[in-house]
Amino acid sequence: MLNGVDLxxxxxxxxxxxxxxxxxxxxxxxxxxxxxxxxCRVRTEPMRxxxxxxxxxxxxxQRFGSGAADCLDPVGSLLVALGASVADSVVTELSGAGCxxxxxxVTPCAEFAADGTGRLSYxxxxxxxxxxxxxxxxxxxxxxxxxxHHTLEEANDIKAVVxxxxxxxxxxxxxxxxxxxxxxxGRRTARVMWEIGTHVLAEVDGVHAESDQPKQLFGADxxxxxxxxxxxxxxxxxxxxAAPPAAAPGVPAASVHASGRIxxxxxxxxxxxxxxxxxxxxxxxxxxxxxxxxxxxxAVRRWFAEGDALRLVRDPHPIEVRLVLDGTPxxxxxxxxxxxxxxxEPHRAP
Amino acid sequence: MRHFAPTTAAATAxxxxxxxxxDAFAALHGADTxxxxxxxxxxxxxxxxxxxxxxxxxxxxxxxxxxxxxxxTQELAGHGRTVTxxxxxxADTVLTAVRPETQVVYTQSLSDPLMRPAPLNEIAVHxxxxxxxxxxxxxxxxxxxxxxxxxxxxxxxxDTAPYLxxxxxxGAALVTGIDRYLPRIAxxxxxxxxxxxxxxxxxxxxxxxxxxxxxxxxxxGADRVAGTLRAHPAVRAVHRPSFDEAPWALExxxxxxxxLSFEVVPEIHDLTGILAACDGGPAPLGSTARLPARxxxxxxxxxxRRELGITRQLVRLAVGVTGADALSGRLxxxxxxxxxxxxxxxxxx
Numbered sequence: 124m125l126n127g128v129d130l131x132x133x134x135x136x137x138x139x140x141x142x143x144x145x146x147x148x149x150x151x152x153x154x155x156x157x158x159x160x161x162x163c164r165v166r167t168e169p170m171r172x173x174x175x176x177x178x179x180x181x182x183x184x185q186r187f188g189s190g191a192a193d194c195l196d197p198v199g200s201l202l203v204a205l206g207a208s209v210a211d212s213v214v215t216e217l218s219g220a221g222c223x224x225x226x227x228x229v230t231p232c233a234e235f236a237a238d239g240t241g242r243l244s245y246x247x248x249x250x251x252x253x254x255x256x257x258x259x260x261x262x263x264x265x266x267x268x269x270x271x272h273h274t275l276e277e278a279n280d281i282k283a284v285v286x287x288x289x290x291x292x293x294x295x296x297x298x299x300x301x302x303x304x305x306x307x308x309g310r311r312t313a314r315v316m317w318e319i320g321t322h323v324l325a326e327v328d329g330v331h332a333e334s335d336q337p338k339q340l341f342g343a344d345x346x347x348x349x350x351x352x353x354x355x356x357x358x359x360x361x362x363x364x365a366a367p368p369a370a371a372p373g374v375p376a377a378s379v380h381a382s383g384r385i386x387x388x389x390x391x392x393x394x395x396x397x398x399x400x401x402x403x404x405x406x407x408x409x410x411x412x413x414x415x416x417x418x419x420x421x422a423v424r425r426w427f428a429e430g431d432a433l434r435l436v437r438d439p440h441p442i443e444v445r446l447v448l449d450g451t452p453x454x455x456x457x458x459x460x461x462x463x464x465x466x467x468e469p470h471r472a473p
Numbered sequence: 474m475r476h477f478a479p480t481t482a483a484a485t486a487x488x489x490x491x492x493x494x495x496d497a498f499a500a501l502h503g504a505d506t507x508x509x510x511x512x513x514x515x516x517x518x519x520x521x522x523x524x525x526x527x528x529x530x531x532x533x534x535x536x537x538x539x540x541x542x543x544x545x546t547q548e549l550a551g552h553g554r555t556v557t558x559x560x561x562x563x564a565d566t567v568l569t570a571v572r573p574e575t576q577v578v579y580t581q582s583l584s585d586p587l588m589r590p591a592p593l594n595e596i597a598v599h600x601x602x603x604x605x606x607x608x609x610x611x612x613x614x615x616x617x618x619x620x621x622x623x624x625x626x627x628x629x630x631x632d633t634a635p636y637l638x639x640x641x642x643x644g645a646a647l648v649t650g651i652d653r654y655l656p657r658i659a660x661x662x663x664x665x666x667x668x669x670x671x672x673x674x675x676x677x678x679x680x681x682x683x684x685x686x687x688x689x690x691x692x693x694g695a696d697r698v699a700g701t702l703r704a705h706p707a708v709r710a711v712h713r714p715s716f717d718e719a720p721w722a723l724e725x726x727x728x729x730x731x732x733l734s735f736e737v738v739p740e741i742h743d744l745t746g747i748l749a750a751c752d753g754g755p756a757p758l759g760s761t762a763r764l765p766a767r768x769x770x771x772x773x774x775x776x777x778r779r780e781l782g783i784t785r786q787l788v789r790l791a792v793g794v795t796g797a798d799a800l801s802g803r804l805x806x807x808x809x810x811x812x813x814x815x816x817x818x819x820x821x822x
Binding site: 174 | 525526527528529530553573574575576601604605606652653656657
């Protein structure tokens, strides 16, 4: 084991899921409920990993809107997810090459134009006994096998269900690919520092967070996974549009459940399988499910139109990657054939 | 604990006695790898910790007794796991205990001392349908009688006493199962510490080679002793499973091992003579007996013991490899004597 990365166990998983695709399916879910005014608490739910369960009880406090005081906002959560996922891919690749980096820091950045469109980038800083070529390969690994990188880079159909007396099904198709030359009016960054294995410490606008994978995926069960941060961002943002500004104590409050699925053959094996988070579904349970009005569906439609985190996940974004090795920028070739367009399964009619 | 390195049972015999025992035990269960662990409580604790996450839930057999029961209720709670105890001889009861965060079902294949077989086939189906892992303590049957992996379990744990180590020289346990789970269990065992000495592993290896022969003799002996006890008026109940009572076991079991328990009528308070009759003497591989209410279940209150069916008149008997007919004779005589003295003094044992 090097850098807390159990390469043998990873190879064993890759072999196993290569033989049995059912065992490669990881279903993840989170549930958000309002807490104090303007914020909510997102709880992770047991995952389904093939024919087993992964049960971890973590809570992520989220602010509904942008800006951050003492807990993450939805865009901040996405940045943490991106940084954690990239760090995991990079350190796994470096460990496979026998490198032990003294420092690995990922700095994801999201910029927004006035019309709400966004642009994503991240910088990878590496110090230690790593050659430029090894570092470039690690960057390639993050691009090729990073779940968060792919989820944000590719277009995603996000579906929503409003669970009232008569369920309302809504879909939010992705917009056209964003332009790299947008004029940014807003900018958010995070600093994600690799600790050991899949464990990272993150900081977004002064708010600290941690991410780790379950031990079934070679982590140490120390914190929510990158994918759970992803879903937490969506659940919290949706709840922010649907929940009243401050629910009175004792009054039933709306709640949001967000779920998604990963085919582990994408990030963990060399098989040509989708890498990103898929089948993203957001379910809104209004405060009064018996009410058949349009208020709750309208709230979801507003979220589809205005949600920053949702647009980052839903719409395709070319992601710029920079590499800094021992304090010196290292040119990273633009991916010529990087799986960003050919790994998604064809869309099927419902 | 040694570092775990997967091997196959078919590979060339290694020099390390512990590895040879692991390979032999894995082969007995039809598995590829196994782990030799210093103690069944450590083995079970490590297994349950390895297969669950903080926040996970375990369904465990209510026949689990101390010290493991204490570990499940106290130590595992400290690690963020919750445990629900259920009657695992009823698969539907196991199913009703499943929660969203449930990860593992843990049961003995045959409960001790009440000798109730768990319907592993049925529990395994429920476990698979709910994405749960079935962990089986097969100590009371051994691979000579039952191979739980074939019934759908993913991990099997066995104490070396009373069967794997017929001479009772070694205090250890073995864990085997599906390959993908064993490295995690090995890592957890390493955190708990401890190692089985090479000499103990060597003794265990020699004993394993005679397991099937010994179990055949013990199974037949236990059946004959059970027959004797059932026919005696001083015996209220004999706890010894049979294929007539559990016909589903025909698919999975070779037999029910050499353990049985029986309850004498409540009027008999002095069990000293009966215990003495069960004692096979200092010779190895002999029969042994104990009173669960005074030994394995002594830590429980009378009320809890009664709820579990552990009466003061319950005798747990491990029938030895030889001398079953002589044991039957001694028991018959002791029971006759006890019956004759039924109006006599207080319980003394």
